[in-house]
Amino acid sequence: MPKADANSNAIVVPVTGQNAVAKRTAVRSLRSQPGRLLLYHALLLGGLFGFWYLMTEPGLIPPFYFDDPTRAKFFFGQPTEVFKRIWNWFVGGSIYLHLGVTLLETVLAFAIGTLLGLLFGLWLALSPSASTLADPYIKAMNAMPRVILAPIFAVWFGLGITSKVVFGVTLVFFIVFFNVYQGVKEVSPVVLANARMLGASGKQLLRFVYLPSATSWVFSSLHTAVGLAFVGAVVGEYLGSARGVGYLIHQAEGVFDIDTVIAGILVLTIFALILDFIVTRIENRLLVWRPGTAETEAL
Amino acid sequence: MSVAVAPASAPALLLERITCAFSSRERAGESYTAVRNTTLSIAPGEFVSVVGPTGCGKSTLLNVAAGLLQPSSGAVQVLGAPLVGINRHSGYMFQAESLMPWRNALDNVLAGLEFAGVERDESEHRAGEWLSRVGLSGFEKRYPHELSGGMRKRVALAQMLILDPQIMLMDEPFSALDIQTRQLMENELLELWSANRKSVLFITHDLEEAIALSDRVVVLSAGPGTHPIGEYLIDLPRPRDVNEIRLTPRFVELHTQIWHAMKDEVLKGYAQSRRQ
Numbered sequence: 001m002p003k004a005d006a007n008s009n010a011i012v013v014p015v016t017g018q019n020a021v022a023k024r025t026a027v028r029s030l031r032s033q034p035g036r037l038l039l040y041h042a043l044l045l046g047g048l049f050g051f052w053y054l055m056t057e058p059g060l061i062p063p064f065y066f067d068d069p070t071r072a073k074f075f076f077g078q079p080t081e082v083f084k085r086i087w088n089w090f091v092g093g094s095i096y097l098h099l100g101v102t103l104l105e106t107v108l109a110f111a112i113g114t115l116l117g118l119l120f121g122l123w124l125a126l127s128p129s130a131s132t133l134a135d136p137y138i139k140a141m142n143a144m145p146r147v148i149l150a151p152i153f154a155v156w157f158g159l160g161i162t163s164k165v166v167f168g169v170t171l172v173f174f175i176v177f178f179n180v181y182q183g184v185k186e187v188s189p190v191v192l193a194n195a196r197m198l199g200a201s202g203k204q205l206l207r208f209v210y211l212p213s214a215t216s217w218v219f220s221s222l223h224t225a226v227g228l229a230f231v232g233a234v235v236g237e238y239l240g241s242a243r244g245v246g247y248l249i250h251q252a253e254g255v256f257d258i259d260t261v262i263a264g265i266l267v268l269t270i271f272a273l274i275l276d277f278i279v280t281r282i283e284n285r286l287l288v289w290r291p292g293t294a295e296t297e298a299l
Numbered sequence: 300m301s302v303a304v305a306p307a308s309a310p311a312l313l314l315e316r317i318t319c320a321f322s323s324r325e326r327a328g329e330s331y332t333a334v335r336n337t338t339l340s341i342a343p344g345e346f347v348s349v350v351g352p353t354g355c356g357k358s359t360l361l362n363v364a365a366g367l368l369q370p371s372s373g374a375v376q377v378l379g380a381p382l383v384g385i386n387r388h389s390g391y392m393f394q395a396e397s398l399m400p401w402r403n404a405l406d407n408v409l410a411g412l413e414f415a416g417v418e419r420d421e422s423e424h425r426a427g428e429w430l431s432r433v434g435l436s437g438f439e440k441r442y443p444h445e446l447s448g449g450m451r452k453r454v455a456l457a458q459m460l461i462l463d464p465q466i467m468l469m470d471e472p473f474s475a476l477d478i479q480t481r482q483l484m485e486n487e488l489l490e491l492w493s494a495n496r497k498s499v500l501f502i503t504h505d506l507e508e509a510i511a512l513s514d515r516v517v518v519l520s521a522g523p524g525t526h527p528i529g530e531y532l533i534d535l536p537r538p539r540d541v542n543e544i545r546l547t548p549r550f551v552e553l554h555t556q557i558w559h560a561m562k563d564e565v566l567k568g569y570a571q572s573r574r575q
Contacts, residue, residue: 191396194398196385198462208413213401287401
């Protein structure tokens with residue numbers, strides 16, 4: 001039944017009964033039908049590229065912002081050109097060296113940063129005196145804009161991969177560290193007391209209670225960490241290197257080759273997604289015990 | 300190999316003049332005395348319940364007995380020997396969820412054996428037996444969030460009993476369950492206990508539950524400075540059925556008698572909780 005809303009004086013139809021039910025079924029059916037979801041994703045992506053093509057192809061639509069019809073192409077690149085670049089890179093094989101270097105830097109920064117974050121997080125969370133001592137320094141180092149460190153690392157560690165890995169580690173470390181620290185602090189005191197009553201030693205508590213309890217926190221941080229490891233590698237390359245996708249992007253920017261810049265960004269994005277997907281797979285395997293959101297089945 | 304045997308007269312668990320004071324969080328320098336000068340003794344094989352108004356420090360007393368909490372003053376003796384650190388002779392069943400959510404039912408039950416270094420095959424076998432003893436065979440691979448509240452309590456019970464503790468400490472273990480499940484669990488507990496009589500210190504705020512289960516009921520005063528104000532022997536015959544025994548005249552008589560002693564303390568505790 002329509003009724004007047006006191007605030008807006010507008011007639012509103014309350015979303016109850018049939019409407020609400022229909023809404024809920026729509027959400028459910030999209031999530032429970034991976035095929036259709038994939039189709040929608042593809043349509044959205046195609047739409048975006050179509051829009052891009054439409055706006056940048058010279059002469060396709062009458063110019064409405066730039067005077068010169070080729071100006072839009074110059075500023076925003078063209079999807080066809082971008083895909084041509086990517087195709088040539090992979091078919092011609094010139095990308096593999098650069099991509100390999102960037103991926104190696106990313107994976108090393110991710111692995112070392114995660115390991116260090118895990119160790120320090122566990123140590124500081126379990127040792128109150130060490131954490132009290134280190135607290136202001138950790139906070140200061142986290143608050144510091146660490147991107148500034150990249151040129152310093154280039155001076156210290158040279159233009160090879162070491163400086164990029166070290167830079168990536170400083171980005172990844174803090175994300176993982178804070179999450180492990182929090183995860184260990186959040187261990188249920190009852191579960192902990194119960195394990196102690198069942199005879200767990202200090203080492204066993206660490207292995208069987210603290211670590212599994214912190215795992216879900218660690219994984220939520222790993223998704224952010226993958227992205228930051230990429231940022232570390234690419235920004236490091238961008239600032240000074242002779243190899244890597246960041247180097248390619250930097251070179252292309254020097255000659256205003258927007259198509260190559262965007263091609264580089266696309267390739268990096270795809271590989272970041274692949275790494276994130278791997279993390280998700282491992283997460284789902286390790287965290288089977290987590291209660292999922294229960295969804296009833298439509299009959 | 301010589302085994303230290305406690306003298307026959309030694310109680311399984313003896314709390315002697317226990318006082319627990321906590322520094323107040325709101326007002327620095329002041330302290331809150333949860334338990335004052337409490338002495339409690341439990342004989343081997345005896346089922347003792349401690350009842351008292353909410354917030355009177357019952358759990359504090361239990362944590363002292365478990366060795367999880369160091370009393371401000373007083374001594375704890377377990378099987379005739381002074382308690383140092385965690386009480387290794389006791390099992391503890393908590394009021395809150397205590398199962399490890401990342402372990403399935405079987406792995407939760409065998410945790411104690413795993414900590415003690417028992418081989419995997421044997422511990423799995425024994426844990427499977429215990430799960431079927433508490434009526435959960437077929438649920439081995441379920442994680443705690445996939446089990447109902449009553450099932451989780453059964454897993455926790457099996458987890459404690461698999462280590463065959465001499466003393467069972469139970470902190471309102473069934474208080475979160477609905478009344479039907481609760482009575483089922485109480486009967487199951489009594490059955491398991493009478494098959495292998497250990498000492499039990501059972502904390503509850505439910506007087507009916509205390510009388511139905513116990514050999515002896517200890518009534519605590521309202522906090523702060525909780526101390527026992529009465530002890531009642533429950534001379535109801537065993538084996539008992541907790542549903543039926545509630546209707547017997549002797550049960551009603553005991554209930555009236557103990558409730559009469561408790562009433563003032565409950566009102567005091569209620570008044571205090573209102574004031575805060």
